[in-house]
Amino acid sequence: MSLVVFLVTLGLTLITGVPVAFALLICAVTMGITLDLFDPQIITQRLVVGANNFSLLAIPFFLLAGELMNAGGMSKRIIAFAMAFVGHLRGGLGVVAIFAAIILASLSGSAAADTAALIAILLPMMRKSGHDEARSVGLMASGGIIAPIIPPSIAYIIFGVATNLSITKLFMAGIVPGALMGLSALAVWIFLARRENVPPLPRQEWPERLRALRAALFSLGLPVIILGGIRFGVVTPTEAAVIAAVYALVVGIFVHGELKFSDLFDVFRRAALTTSVVMLLAAAALATSWFISIADLSGIVLDLVAPLVDNPKLLLLAIMVLVLVIGTMLDMGPTILILAPVLLPVVEKAGIDPIYFGVIFVINTAIGLVTPPVGIVLSVAAGVSGVPMHKVAMGSLPFLAAQVAVLLLLVAFPEIVTVPMEWLQ
Secondary structure, eight states: OHHHHHHHHHHHHHHTTOOHHHHHHHHHHHHHHHTTOOOHHHHHHHHHHHHOOGGGGHHHHHHHHHHHHHHTTHHHHHHHHHHHHHTTSTTHHHHHHHHHHHHHHTTTOOHHHHHHHHHHHHHHHHHHHTOOHHHHHHHHHHHHTTTTTSSSOHHHHHHHHHHTOOHHHHHHHTHHHHHHHHHHHHHHHHHHHHHHTOOOOOOOOHHHHHHHHHHHHHHHHHHHHHHHHHHTTSSOHHHHHHHHHHHHHHIIIIISOOOOGGGHHHHHHHHHHHHHHHHHHHHHHHHHHHHHHHHTHHHHHHHHTGGGTTOHHHHHHHHHHHHHHHHTTSOHHHHHHHHHHHHHHHHHHTTOOHHHHHHHHHHHHHHGGGSTTTOHHHHHHHHHHOOOHHHHHHHHHHHHHHHHHHHHHHHHOTHHHHHHHHHHO
């Protein structure tokens, strides 16, 4: 009964256009009434407790770091660095986009911000070179979704908070899968670029490459500081987020000189607006999670999928299909916050490593960012490029298919994630 109430309430509120955070609060109310536990004080208390989480502090600081990097010229220098070293290859601008996307992913963890930066800088050049416009934007949108997979990742922070898993372990486990997601899109682009017959950029000589390297040196140093500090236990992910924001601020103002003090108000305002949306969503979802735990929805779901528990790969495949479908209708944050606490006990019962499950779950929800009708990255790509959303969706299909293939590969061969994960940890 509780599961039916939860699904019906959530479905009806979302269909009628209720914002996700408020839809989750309505779910909390209806489940409280169903369980005969409804009390406004309980919901208020769970909201406060949900938001009052040290790990969640990493989110505003990583969001701020992303805004400061774009405003301070760090993203631009990363793209110039990639162009200097791989721009001369066949389909060079697309190769630049993917390599830059992987590096940018290790800086901010924001798919929307990385996609916007890539399109704003590279699309005019790709248009001028003669590349197919929709395909080029689709490639950069597919590159943007690497950001939630490669650490530091806001998605892993949300998943870790929702499931009480180690965010540090999730970070380390996401490195190899994130690189595979980028390389799969790159392979498809190189194959398609050969058919376009667009001449590559001129090869840059080593003096130009070294100048680009020097210009990007401070930007390239940030992921080393963040991941190295987390890996060796010097800082927590939350402390690493603070360091990233301060580092980006100092570099943007005093090193690159592109970030002015007069720009800071707008930068902080944009970061604060995004943070407020994410934190309200997290608080509402964690309040609802309390009622989900009381109702033992995980146990109900476990009973429903009991025939699959003895076949972990089949169970995992079924879960991934479910998450992929839901990801077309919900943003990444709500999908993680709603489903992860319910599904994690099920996969643990089947003997699946929870950290491994967290990584492929996040990959699945990241793919949902470029699938209509809700795809946030799809909307950002269309808005920044001026290309209609349906054309961007069609242009991203070949790369999306390659990334889904990587997801299926990781489901079939967990060792691809677990072996490097053990080494990195």
